[in-house]
Amino acid sequence: MPALLGLLLLLAVSPAPASAGDFLTLAATTSTRDSGLLDHLLPRFQSRTGIEVRVIAVGSGRALELGRRGDVDVILAHDRTAEDRFLAAGHAGLRRDVMWNDFVLIGPASDPARVRDRPGIVEALRAIAEAERPFLSRGDASGTHAAELRCWAAAGIPVAASARGWYRETGSGQGATLHVASQLDSYLLADRATWRSFRSPGTLRILLEGDPLLHNPYGALLVSSARHPRAKEALGRQLVDWLVSPEGQAAIGAFPSTDDPLFHPNVRPSAPQTPSGDDPA
Amino acid sequence: MSDLVDAFATAFRLIVDLDPDLVEIVALSLRVSGAALVLAALLGLPFGAAVGLLRFRGRRALIVLMNAAMGLPPVFVGLVAYMLLSRSGPLGLLELLYTPTAMILAQTALVTPIVAALTRQAVEDLADELDEQLRSLGAGFAQRAGTLLYEGRFTLATTLLAGFGRAIAEVGAVIIVGGNIAHLTRVMTTAIVLETNRGDLPLALGLGIVLVSLAVLVNACAQGVQEVARRVES
Amino acid sequence: MSKAERTSEPGRPTAAVLPLRLEGVSYSAGGHDLLHDLDFVLDAGPRSVILGPNGSGKSLLLRLCDGLIEPTRGRVVWCGPDASRAAEARALVFQRPVLLRRSARANVDYALRLRGVDTGERAQRVAAVLEDTRLGALADRPARRLSGGEQQRLALARAWATEPSVLFLDEPASSLDPGSTRALEDAIRAIQATGTKIVLTTHDLAQAERLADEILFLHGGRLLERAEATRFFDGPETKEAQAFLRGEVD
Numbered sequence: 039m040p041a042l043l044g045l046l047l048l049l050a051v052s053p054a055p056a057s058a059g060d061f062l063t064l065a066a067t068t069s070t071r072d073s074g075l076l077d078h079l080l081p082r083f084q085s086r087t088g089i090e091v092r093v094i095a096v097g098s099g100r101a102l103e104l105g106r107r108g109d110v111d112v113i114l115a116h117d118r119t120a121e122d123r124f125l126a127a128g129h130a131g132l133r134r135d136v137m138w139n140d141f142v143l144i145g146p147a148s149d150p151a152r153v154r155d156r157p158g159i160v161e162a163l164r165a166i167a168e169a170e171r172p173f174l175s176r177g178d179a180s181g182t183h184a185a186e187l188r189c190w191a192a193a194g195i196p197v198a199a200s201a202r203g204w205y206r207e208t209g210s211g212q213g214a215t216l217h218v219a220s221q222l223d224s225y226l227l228a229d230r231a232t233w234r235s236f237r238s239p240g241t242l243r244i245l246l247e248g249d250p251l252l253h254n255p256y257g258a259l260l261v262s263s264a265r266h267p268r269a270k271e272a273l274g275r276q277l278v279d280w281l282v283s284p285e286g287q288a289a290i291g292a293f294p295s296t297d298d299p300l301f302h303p304n305v306r307p308s309a310p311q312t313p314s315g316d317d318p319a
Numbered sequence: 320m321s322d323l324v325d326a327f328a329t330a331f332r333l334i335v336d337l338d339p340d341l342v343e344i345v346a347l348s349l350r351v352s353g354a355a356l357v358l359a360a361l362l363g364l365p366f367g368a369a370v371g372l373l374r375f376r377g378r379r380a381l382i383v384l385m386n387a388a389m390g391l392p393p394v395f396v397g398l399v400a401y402m403l404l405s406r407s408g409p410l411g412l413l414e415l416l417y418t419p420t421a422m423i424l425a426q427t428a429l430v431t432p433i434v435a436a437l438t439r440q441a442v443e444d445l446a447d448e449l450d451e452q453l454r455s456l457g458a459g460f461a462q463r464a465g466t467l468l469y470e471g472r473f474t475l476a477t478t479l480l481a482g483f484g485r486a487i488a489e490v491g492a493v494i495i496v497g498g499n500i501a502h503l504t505r506v507m508t509t510a511i512v513l514e515t516n517r518g519d520l521p522l523a524l525g526l527g528i529v530l531v532s533l534a535v536l537v538n539a540c541a542q543g544v545q546e547v548a549r550r551v552e553s
Numbered sequence: 554m555s556k557a558e559r560t561s562e563p564g565r566p567t568a569a570v571l572p573l574r575l576e577g578v579s580y581s582a583g584g585h586d587l588l589h590d591l592d593f594v595l596d597a598g599p600r601s602v603i604l605g606p607n608g609s610g611k612s613l614l615l616r617l618c619d620g621l622i623e624p625t626r627g628r629v630v631w632c633g634p635d636a637s638r639a640a641e642a643r644a645l646v647f648q649r650p651v652l653l654r655r656s657a658r659a660n661v662d663y664a665l666r667l668r669g670v671d672t673g674e675r676a677q678r679v680a681a682v683l684e685d686t687r688l689g690a691l692a693d694r695p696a697r698r699l700s701g702g703e704q705q706r707l708a709l710a711r712a713w714a715t716e717p718s719v720l721f722l723d724e725p726a727s728s729l730d731p732g733s734t735r736a737l738e739d740a741i742r743a744i745q746a747t748g749t750k751i752v753l754t755t756h757d758l759a760q761a762e763r764l765a766d767e768i769l770f771l772h773g774g775r776l777l778e779r780a781e782a783t784r785f786f787d788g789p790e791t792k793e794a795q796a797f798l799r800g801e802v803d
Binding site: 063068072077092093094095107108109211212213214216217235236237238239266268269 | 405406407408411414416417498499500501503513515516517518519520
């Protein structure tokens with residue numbers, strides 16, 4: 039017993055992994071971490087600036103909530119509506135478009151609702167609803183969830199309003215929802231990056247892509263230190279600036295390869311996107 | 320079936336290669352849960368002993384609460400800890416969110432009720448047998464509590480192992496207050512969640528097997544120490 | 554070190570706390586009156602045996618005397634010049650030996666540590682008292698693995714090691730075989746010879762005859778008779794005592 043306690047005590051007081059120098063905390067959507075993009079980008083940023091970036095990977099809704107409490111310094115999200123609300127509420131003084139990719143409609147290869155033949159996402163969703171084939175929603179206030187709800191709204195089908203046997207919410211991340219979908223032969227909307235890096239797709243396939251409604255832009259938000267005094271705005275600004283710099287944009291476009299990137303850099307010259315300009319009020 | 324085979328192969332490879340990422344994650348898991356256990360023992364043993372020995376108004380209600388707290392949901396504890404440690408929370412000044420320290424605190428909150436409640440029971444049972452003799456020998460309150468804890472050392476060792484098991488196996492609290500940050504707050508369980516989300520089930524399962532093996536190893540060591548101790552003294 | 558040398562040491566027993574006076578002591582629990590209005594004085598010297606059938610309140614009475622429980626009414630008063638040191642000048646050996654999960658030596662050592670005896674002296678006193686109770690060879694054995702008789706002797710040794718002025722013994726031989734009982738009684742006589750007052754309860758007539766200088770006959774929570782031992786056994790005055798001596802169960 040004393041020996042055991044001694045051992046545990048030793049473990050307890052052993053030094054923490056060194057975190058020398060400056061660091062900032064980034065809340066990023068799970069797709070950017072799970073696809074490996076951040077592992078590709080952040081070491082480059084750190085070697086350029088010496089700033090360590092600690093990543094909390096959560097859905098866009100949760101990421102913005104962390105920002106609202108001032109617990110993170112930069113947010114990488116893909117829910118434009120929610121991002122604009124965040125800006126308008128003054129939690130961030132700056133938002134930049136960073137990159138984009140797209141959502142894809144995924145379902146079992148057998149495609150019982152025949153969505154493959156449909157011209158666009160609106161028609162595909164109507165076909166699923168008509169056939170009452172299982173559709174899995176993230177249901178977690180993530181960017182993907184928000185995009186999915188926009189598509190249903192465009193299709194004129196009030197999924198949220200009524201409980202439907204074929205429409206189910208997992209309340210989980212993209213990976214977990216893909217697992218469930220592959221087990222239940224369900225349709226679902228997923229971001230392309232997570233889908234491509236997902237390792238156990240089973241019989242799931244991409245059934246529809248390319249609709250303009252499925253455009254998926256990612257924005258970087260700099261949490262305002264005027265609103266959250268302990269937010270590291272100066273460090274965060276360096277990250278946001280780097281992400282939209284030629285070096286950062288080139289790095290994004292080169293992952294995993296320049297021929298077939300998972301995320302497309304925002305090639306437009308980086309004009310400020312905020313209603314109030316670069317400087318927080 | 321082949322997934323399971325893959326998982327064992329992955330686990331085996333991870334262990335044999337001493338994969339540096341794995342070593343780091345295992346070390347952090349042990350350090351966080353070990354520290355949480357030490358803190359929980361420092362708090363829970365004396366508190367449990369005191370409740371076991373003292374008679375006071377509200378004691379029954381307190382015992383009910385202590386026993387119920389053994390089943391605190393980790394994710395609830397994590398949320399409360401997050402609210403406290405958040406930059407806009409009351410302890411935000413400490414800048415502890417997303418650090419191993421925050422994880423230690425959350426797990427301490429999870430484990431302390433287990434240690435306290437089981438210690439209370441053990442001490443109360445021993446007190447029935449020994450306390451009158453100890454008082455007759457002139458032992459004061461602290462001496463009686465200390466002696467009863469020492470008398471219950473074998474039971475309490477199992478209690479501490481149960482606490483350690485709960486800490487190292489939980490994911491709900493550490494993922495919220497730790498954030499699963501690579502090389503900083505990523506432990507075995509949060510790594511398993513991550514790999515599951517990435518769809519890399521063999522790696523996730525492999526990590527799970529390492530975690531289980533670790534638990535077996537820790538318990539086997541503790542058992543060994545106990546048996547030697549039992550032979551020497553008892 | 555022999556017993557004779559140690560008895561010549563000054564200060565053994567350590568404190569003059571006797572006489573012990575019980576003034577109108579009653580004790581009730583759970584609505585039952587277990588001891589009724591006890592008034593008596595225990596003086597230094599003679600071996601006092603509290604005799605009575607099971608359930609007469611003997612154990613309760615010893616616990617009151619040892620300060621483990623408080624009387625419901627009345628007081629237990631130590632009247633000697635060193636009365637303030639009464640708590641450390643008394644010891645109680647329970648009916649069933651209560652030993653700690655450690656060696657025989659460590660059990661005795663524990664009691665001395667509680668009395669604040671310093672390390673060097675502790676080792677000496679522990680060794681001596683274990684020799685005196687013929688437990689020297691078993692000193693390093695786990696206390697709870699000793700035989701019943703050895704455990705009870707160890708409990709006695711532990712009490713004795715604290716050098717009490719008064720030693721209370723609660724049916725110390727009730728679960729022992731005849732050989733162990735005799736070894737225990739020898740030890741009790743030896744302890745008395747060093748000047749320690751012995752107060753012992755028993756329901757065993759033979760043991761009372763062997764050990765008692767005086768008898769306090771307890772029955773139904775009342776002290777019915779108190780007499781010098783030979784007189785009590787020759788002619789008990791109350792019919793309860795007469796029945797008890799005849800071996801009649803009431």
